[in-house]
Amino acid sequence: MSTADISTPHDFAARTMERLAAQRRRQRIGNILLTIAGMIGLLVLWQVAVQVFQxxxxxxxxxxxxxxxxxxxxxVPLDSRVGFYVPLGSTLGHAALGFLIGATLGLLLGSLMAEFRPAEIILMPYAFALQSLPKIAIAPLIIVWCGFGNGSKVVMAALLTFFPMLVNSFAGIRSTEPERLDLMKALSASRLQTYLRVKLPTAAPYIFAGLDMGVVYALLGTIVAEFLGAQEGIGVVITQAQAVTDVAGVFAALVILGVVGIALHLLIKVTERRVIHWSDRHK
Amino acid sequence: MSLTATLGHTAATAQVAAGQHDPAIPTSAPLIRARGLVKVYSTVSGDPVVALDDMNLSMADGEFVSIVGPSGCGKSTMLRLLAGLDTPDAGEMTLGHQPITGPSGAVGVVFQNATLLPWMTVWQNVILPLQVGGGNRAAREDAVREYLSIAGLTGFENKYPYELSGGMQQRAAIVRGLARDPKVLLMDEPFGALDALTRERMNGELQRIWMASRKTVLLITHSIGEAIFLGDRVVVMSGRPGKVLEDLRVNLPRPRSHAETIADPEYIRLAREIRRMLDA
Known part of the structure; x- marks a missing residue:
């Protein structure tokens, strides 16, 4: 760090950048360590509290x-009936299917409402009413219609994914800057061209926010359907553990769900950063 | 230099360039003619706003006309009408001999703040007019590449707009405006967001691109200096409702440079005259 180390201004700049990068790295590692320490502290506190208060x-x-x-x-082996893997696979599979269906329908209907005024006028009241309704309350009805099984799980996941996607794609498309619409109009672009080249990319950050919510809701919808009656899934594991007062088992299933939820959220975030690389930097 | 002679409608070059028509003397019909344009907007409160009242403008082929006026004088409205983005409530506009009824490939528009699409690369942005328009695209791509080179953007084709400086973004927007080989380029305060020095440099760049492309250009600006520096004519508009106060000819040789032009007595005279009109 003496002045003898600095041979040229360029060298000096490179060194400064390196030093700053190292500083940032140290800080990040420090933050991670602090988070882990907090977690361990909480676990210790929990263990002590349980023992002290018996x-x-x-x-x-x-x-x-x-x-x-x-x-x-x-x-346990991956295909073991007593382990977490088989029920988790069932829950995730049906949640994913419902998520895909709900997200696609939400995007399509949201686009339709944003693009065509009559569609908006006809559909908006229902969207508004259903949006304010706690969707979980529909679950018993879905069970009546689709039965105690995988169908209800998929439908619940789709239903819960559908609404945030509908609302977000609608709002995103409507947020298109008038100047960009003028640009496309001046080029005599067709409605579809304007939608695909300008409106959809403009709505992309909103759509990803909808997907981020949707992925959590899809999992929620599947679990609720499993609570109300299903043959397999993490929701079934939880209700069975509860039935035999295996509270530790319930907690274990919750930990699994929490980890899966975080993983799905990160997956969406990583995809978002790749797809809309321009979004945080433009303007 | 011959390019300068054919494009610069100055008194000096008009004498030496034989066969050149002076747009002030309508020997042939002007390329753009707008007569008695009226545009009324309704506001949220319900009160109508007269943006343009009996607006007249004619432009000869290859001419560079600047429109300068106070904010809200309807100069952007004028551009929107000529671009076919809005329809007038009264009056008529023709391009060539065709009435302007909507957007067309004969008119290129350069918007404020570049309006490049951030999810497209520079190349995708500048060929957007070809992609949505159809036509013989391959032939035009070469011309677009040529314009990119004139605008100093060769090598930046695969960059995204956020990787470019404000001046470069605006140059890319100009190239996009020229992509369909329009007869007329309409520019709506294209350099308003740039800092003063970048703006002066961009004025020089635009002059160069214009002299190379031989387009008819209408530039909307609120900078008196920019209007004179670039224009063959400066049209001064009144405050709302907008109409023409004065139509001034700029007798300055081309190519113009800032260092020379702003010291020219003609420039100083025009600037003072325009400022007096706008202050009145």
Missing amino acids: VPSYILPGPERVFNALWSGLA
Whole structure:
């Protein structure tokens, strides 16, 4: 760090950049360590509280019991009936299918409403009413119509994904700058060309926000359908564990769902950053 | 230099360039003619706003006309009408001998703030008019490449707009405006968002591109200096409702440079006259 190290201004600039990068790296590692320390602290506190206050494990098991339950569910062959993998696969599979259906329909109908005024006038009241309704309340009706099985799971996931996608794609398309529409009009572009080349890309950040919400809602919808009656899935694992007051088992399933939720959210975020690379930098 | 002679409608060159028609003397019909244009907008409160009232303008082929006026004088409205983006409530406009009824390939528009699409590369942006328009695209692509080179953007084809400076973005927007080989290029305060020095440089660039492309250009601006520096004529508009106060000929040799032009007595005289009119 003495002046003898600095041979040229260019060198100096490179060194400064390196130093700043190292500083940022150190800070990031520090932040991660702090998060982990906080987590460990919370787990220790939990364990101590459970022991000191002698909380029975059918009310609140300690982290150790939860970890054991988690381990016994994970340390099994992938196709084992008693492990987490088979129910998780079922839940994720149906959630994914429902998500795809709901997201596609939401985008299509949202676009239709944004593009055609009559469609907006006719459909908006229903969208508005259903949007304010807690969609979970429809679940019993869906079970009546689609039965205790995988059909209801897919329909619930699709229904819950549909609304944020509808609202977000509608708002996103409507947010298109008038100047960009003038540009396309001056070029005598067709309606479809304007939609595909200008409106849809403009709406992309909104659509990704809708997908981000939708992926969590799809999982939620599937679990609720599983609670109300299904043969397989993480929701079934939870209700079965609850039935035998295996609270540690319930906690283990919740941990699995939490991790899956975070993973799905990150997946959407990474895709978003790749697809709309211009969004945070333009203007 | 011969290019300068054919394009610069100055008194000096008009004498030496034989066969050149002076747009002030309508030997042939002007390329653009607008007569008695009226445009009324209704506001949210319901009160009508007269943006243009009995607006007249004619432009000869190859001419560079600047329109200068106070904010809200309807100069952008005028451009929107000529571009076919809006329809007038009264009056008539012709391009060549055809009435202007809507957007057409004969008119290129350069908007404020470049309006490049951020999800497209420079190349995708500048050939957008060819992609949505159809026509013989391959033939035009070469011309677009040529314009990119004139605008100093060769090598930046695969960059995204956010990777370009404001001046480069605006030059790309001009190239896009020229992509369909329009007869007329309409420019709506294209350099308003740039800093003063970049703006002066862009004025020089635009003059160069214009002299190379031989287009008829209408430039809307609120900069008196820019209007004189670039224009063969400067049309001064009144405040709302907009109409023509004065139509001034700029007798300055081309190519013009800022260092020379702003010290020219003709420039100073015009600038003072326009400022007096706008202050009145």
